[in-house]
Structure formats: structure tokens, C-alpha cells
Amino acid sequence: MSSDPVVIDGGDRSCVRLLLELRGHIAGLVPGTVIHLIAGDPAAPIDLPAWCHLTGHTYLGPLDGAASPTYALRVAADARATAPESPWRPR
Template sequence: MHGTEHPLVIDGGDLSCVRLLLRLRARLGGLAPGAVVHLIATDPAAPLDLPAWCHLTGHTYLGPVAGHDRPAYGLRVSAAPAATRPESPWRPAR
């Protein structure tokens, strides 16, 4: 179980926003609702794009998190996230 005390850490490294969201979306698919994820991301757009993506999909953005050697951001997995297009994780599925 990936809760607040034992979050799943996903290292997005220096991936651009699109590739970062594709990786994140793929990893969230198998997680239980309420699981906490720390996403490590050095892309300067991550602090803007990740909250917007969480709002779009229904996941809860938890903000920046400490304890990592690079910038990291937390989110809580939604029980019923909204689907996004396979090739465009920032666009709702139709």
C-alpha cells in the first residue's frame, strides 16, 4: 500500500511535460485509490503542469514534497480518474 508514510516514488528525471505525464499516467493505472505518489521532476513546467493535470483527471495534487534530492511533487490517486487521450495526457478522452 502506498500511503502517506510509504508513497510510491516515480522518478521522472528531466523528462519533458508530455513524456512525464505519459509515464505518470501509466504508473497510476494499477494503484489503489488513495495511494500517494511522489513524482520527481526537474522540468521547470512541472509545478504548473502537474496541478493542472490533477485537476483535469480528478487526482488530488498535494504540492511540493521534501525528502528527495531533486524537486518532487505529491499527488493522491483518485478512485475514479477522468480518462485522457492515449497520445495526449493533457486532453480529456472523448
């Protein structure tokens, strides 16, 4: 497990696009890796914890003092897959 978080800049992407991209990044990471996700979408504080609950990843919450809205999560070893075209539908 890496001690440094993996930073992913989601910019102003909509949460659906952001979650599809996030899912791709997570696929290659070691379980336990912490991700700092920069996300400007106003729905991110609601959608990210819900997606983590759905998939089994651990939502760690917003990072205080970050220059842009940034949220932390931990990659699960036994994450549940979602449909290829939709990050909200279990596979």
C-alpha cells in the first residue's frame, strides 16, 4: 500500500463522467490506496459517498484546506463491480 495518496483531478466533469473515470483509475490500484479526488461538481459531496457505499470503497470525506473541492476515499480489496456504461448500476 502506498503511503502517498493518488491525486485525480476531475475538474468540472459531471459526477457520472467523473465516476466512470474514477472507476478506471481504481482498477489498477492496490487495495488500501487512498485517493484524493478533486471534483468541482456540486453533486460530488452527495454522489461520492453514495457510490462508495454501492461499490464497497471507503469514503473518507472532504479534505479541509484544499484549494479546490477535494474528497478522499480508500480503495477496497473486495469492491463490487458496476455496469460498464453506468457507475450507478451493479454488474
